[in-house]
Amino acid sequence: xxxxxxxxxxxxxxxxxxxxxxxxxxxxxxxxxxxxxxxxxxxxxxxxxxxxxxxxxxxxxxxxxxxxxxxxxxxxxxxxxxxxxxxxxxxxxxxxxxxxxxxxxxxxxxxxxxxxxxxxxxxxxxxxxxxxxxxxxxxxxxxxxxxxxxxxxxxxxxxxxxxxxxxxxxxxxxxxxxxxxxxxxxxxxxxxxxxxxxxxxxxxxxxxxxxxxxxxxxxxxxxxxxxxxxxxxxxxxxxxxxxxxxxxxxxxxxxxxxxxxxxxxxxxxxxxxxxxxxxxxxxxxxxxxxxxxxxxxxxxxxxxxxxxxxxxxxxxxxxxxxxxxxxxxxxxxxxxxxx
Numbered sequence: 202x203x204x205x206x207x208x209x210x211x212x213x214x215x216x217x218x219x220x221x222x223x224x225x226x227x228x229x230x231x232x233x234x235x236x237x238x239x240x241x242x243x244x245x246x247x248x249x250x251x252x253x254x255x256x257x258x259x260x261x262x263x264x265x266x267x268x269x270x271x272x273x274x275x276x277x278x279x280x281x282x283x284x285x286x287x288x289x290x291x292x293x294x295x296x297x298x299x300x301x302x303x304x305x306x307x308x309x310x311x312x313x314x315x316x317x318x319x320x321x322x323x324x325x326x327x328x329x330x331x332x333x334x335x336x337x338x339x340x341x342x343x344x345x346x347x348x349x350x351x352x353x354x355x356x357x358x359x360x361x362x363x364x365x366x367x368x369x370x371x372x373x374x375x376x377x378x379x380x381x382x383x384x385x386x387x388x389x390x391x392x393x394x395x396x397x398x399x400x401x402x403x404x405x406x407x408x409x410x411x412x413x414x415x416x417x418x419x420x421x422x423x424x425x426x427x428x429x430x431x432x433x434x435x436x437x438x439x440x441x442x443x444x445x446x447x448x449x450x451x452x453x454x455x456x457x458x459x460x461x462x463x464x465x466x467x468x469x470x471x472x473x474x475x476x477x478x479x480x481x482x483x484x485x486x487x488x489x490x491x492x493x494x495x496x497x498x499x500x501x502x503x504x505x506x507x508x509x510x511x512x513x514x515x516x517x518x519x520x521x522x523x524x525x526x527x528x529x530x531x532x533x534x535x536x537x538x539x540x
Contacts, residue, residue, distance in 0.1 A: 206499055209234035210272045211259045211283060213246040216297065217274030223491055224272065225250040229499040233267050259283060263290040270320075270502060273297060277365055281306040284321075288313040293320040295498045298373040299522060300515030307519040311512035322498050322508035323515030325377035329493040332452040335485045336435060336442045337382055339455070346439025346459060351379050351418040353433040356426035366403040368394060368526060371422035375433065376521050377514070379410065379418040382435060386517055387412050387538050392529040397425060408525050410538075440478075455481040 208230045210220050214237070225232045232250040236259045237243050243255040262268045263286055270293040273283050281301040284294050288310060300323045301307040314321035327333050339345065353375040362370055380386060387410035394403035405423035412418065431446035441456040457478025494510075501508045508514075524538040 206230040206269050206502055207233045207267045208270045208272065209236060209259075209262050209265075209268045210246070210250075210253075210274065211236040211262075212273060212275035212297075213237040213242040214239075214274070217272075218242070218245060218249075219491055220272045220274055220495070221246045221249045221253075223489075223495040225253075227495060227499065229496070229503070230270070234262060234265075236262070260286070263287065263292075268292060270295070270498070272498075274324075277302055277369060281310065284310055285313055288317055288319060288321060291317050291319055293322075293498075293502050295322045295324060295495075296515070297324040298326075298377075298515075298518070299369055300512070300519050302369070302519075304516070304520050304523050307512070307516040311516055314512055320498070320501050320508060321512035321515075322501065323510045323512065323518070324494065325373065325510040325514065325518065326490050326494055327374050327378040328381050328510055329497065330444075330446070330490040331488050331493075332444050332446070332485050333378055333381070333433075335453055335483060336444055339442065339483075340382060340435065340437070344440055344455075345435060345437030345442060346461075347437060348383065348416055349436045349438060350416060351382065351433065351435050353379070353418075353420045354430045356421060356423045357429045358426060359424045359429075361398055361404070361424055362402065363399070364402070366394065366406065367422045367424060368392065368403060368406045368408070368529065369522060370424075372406065372408060372420060372522065372525070373518055375420045375422070376410070377510070377518050378433060379420075380517060380521075383412055383416060383418070385412050385416070387418070387521060389535050390521065390525050390528055390538055391533050391535050392525040393533040394529045403529065406529065408528075410521070451482050453483055453485050455483060457481065 213235050232253045235246040235253045236256045271287045273296040277299050280296050284296045287294050355371045389411045392408040394406035397404045404425040408420050410418040433444045435442045438461045439459045443454045459476045461474045524536045528536045
């Protein structure tokens with residue numbers, strides 16, 4: 202019991218409640234505090250963490266010794282202020298995506314975490330998904346061959362946000378996964394989006410990222426669509442992989458298909474080799490990604506390890522999001538990413 206990490210969860214809304222559920226059932230920690238301005242949310246949270254003390258303000262926790270780690274699942278525009286305060290107070294922090302809304306704020310959080318020597322982790326949950334991890338390992342072995350491009354669709358007729366557009370709400374999942382699979386950061390990007398339900402909040406967004414070595418990635422995100430789709434396709438010259446998170450069983454499909462271009466462009470067209478093969482449905486061990494993510498956070502604290510989705514990873518995603526939003530506001534012009 203004495204070795205359990207005391208945790209506070211700030212924000213117990215829809216997604217924050219999932220964190221309460223996960224951390225309250227972990228043998229590695231004890232949820233000591235739940236924080237939310239909404240007392241109904243606090244009452245629900247205490248159904249999972251009955252021994253946790255409810256608070257409507259996170260600031261009293263900054264000086265609490267029985268609060269070693271903090272999970273922040275509040276609206277994105279509040280992440281910077283809350284995370285900075287806890288990092289400066291020497292608390293380990295797991296902050297939900299997006300890490301911040303500005304690059305300079307994300308960079309500052311990384312600096313504060315280094316100065317105080319605590320762990321800063323971002324909730325890019327797809328990187329803890331067993332299906333995506335399977336594809337990553339499969340690709341790393343060279344089974345897909347040279348990667349050509351990736352495209353994803355994350356759409357639904359779902360909850361309409363009032364302040365956060367579809368780019369910031371949904372795209373962090375796919376952007377983090379694309380960079381994870383490619384082990385690279387995009388160089389430039391383009392985005393178009395439109396506001397159909399309310400002014401100033403884009404309900405549908407299409408973005409394209411251009412990576413080194415001519416690799417391209419494209420994504421569609423929206424809460425205004427008749428279909429519920431959570432799918433990513435990775436195309437290589439030897440094989441192609443599909444990750445479908447809506448599927449209950451067959452979340453990964455490997456297509457033994459490929460297209461290899463000729464060595465010389467003089468024979469282009471006639472020299473292209475197309476190959477058709479079987480479809481392979483690998484067995485991927487089922488596990489809840491959020492459980493893996495939460496356990497990883499606690500393990501990094503106990504063993505002093507750098508999280509897979511550390512602050513630098515969060516900074517990279519925020520950098521891409523800021524550039525894509527700039528492109529969207531300029532109606533799709535190509536913008537540079539990085540710096």
